[in-house]
Amino acid sequence: GQNIDQPTEMTATEGAIVQINCTYQTSGFNGLFWYQQHAGEAPTFLSYNVLDGLEEKGRFSSFLSRSKGYSYLLLKELQMKDSASYLCAVSRGDYKLSFGAGTTVTVRA
Amino acid sequence: IAGITQAPTSQILAAGRRMTLRCTQDMRHNAMYWYRQDLGLGLRLIHYSNTAGTTGKGEVPDGYSVSRANTDDFPLTLASAVPSQTSVYFCASSESGTSGADEQFFGPGTRLTVL
Numbered sequence: 001g002q003n004i005d006q007p008t009e010m011t012a013t014e015g016a017i018v019q020i021n022c023t024y025q026t027s028g029f030n031g032l033f034w035y036q037q038h039a040g041e042a043p044t045f046l047s048y049n050v051l052d053g054l055e056e057k058g059r060f061s062s063f064l065s066r067s068k069g070y071s072y073l074l075l076k077e078l079q080m081k082d083s084a085s086y087l088c089a090v091s092r093g094d095y096k097l098s099f100g101a102g103t104t105v106t107v108r109a
Numbered sequence: 110i111a112g113i114t115q116a117p118t119s120q121i122l123a124a125g126r127r128m129t130l131r132c133t134q135d136m137r138h139n140a141m142y143w144y145r146q147d148l149g150l151g152l153r154l155i156h157y158s159n160t161a162g163t164t165g166k167g168e169v170p171d172g173y174s175v176s177r178a179n180t181d182d183f184p185l186t187l188a189s190a191v192p193s194q195t196s197v198y199f200c201a202s203s204e205s206g207t208s209g210a211d212e213q214f215f216g217p218g219t220r221l222t223v224l
């Protein structure tokens with residue numbers, strides 16, 4: 001089966017940095033996605049990693065280590081609008097996505 | 110640009126009734142997907158279609174059926190709804206269903222309650 005683990009909740013202060021970890025064990029691997037989902041809304045794409053290393057996109061960065069089955073999403077200079085759920089998803093060998101349960105990030109003033 | 114639309118936005122349904130959730134995309138994407146999202150479980154794939162005329166089963170297909178008569182539409186049918194099908198249903202699409210790099214675009218979701 002597929003196993004994708006990420007913390008359930010995280011809380012941080014506005015302007016701070018938060019790192020959301022994701023570990024995975026899946027049947028095949030064709031890349032790892034991070035999606036953002038605000039309450040009551042659809043998930044939206046944040047990042048995609050297929051090679052080891054760090055991908056930076058503005059305030060958000062995503063890291064992948066395929067040998068360790070590990071990824072993290074780094075959110076810098078947190079803003080109130082970053083309060084949302086962050087979903088880790090692995091593209092499996094059949095190119096279908098397996099999702100983690102999501103990490104709810106709450107940003108406090 | 111509409112992207113993906115879903116209907117209805119929400120629905121309360123009596124157990125045993127038949128229900129079809131509608132999904133339409135205007136991006137000419139080949140692949141489409143149906144997920145359900147339940148608290149603590151994340152998004153789970155119900156059915157998918159890599160191209161018009163073909164469909165496949167996901168992780169949780171029982172009690173659901175789909176069809177893909179054309180590129181744009183991908184309806185999901187619950188033949189006889191049960192309370193365990195209470196969930197938020199998301200339709201998604203991607204350019205192809207055969208590339209690991211394909212970003213999936215999600216519709217706004219349908220909140221379904223089965224009593």
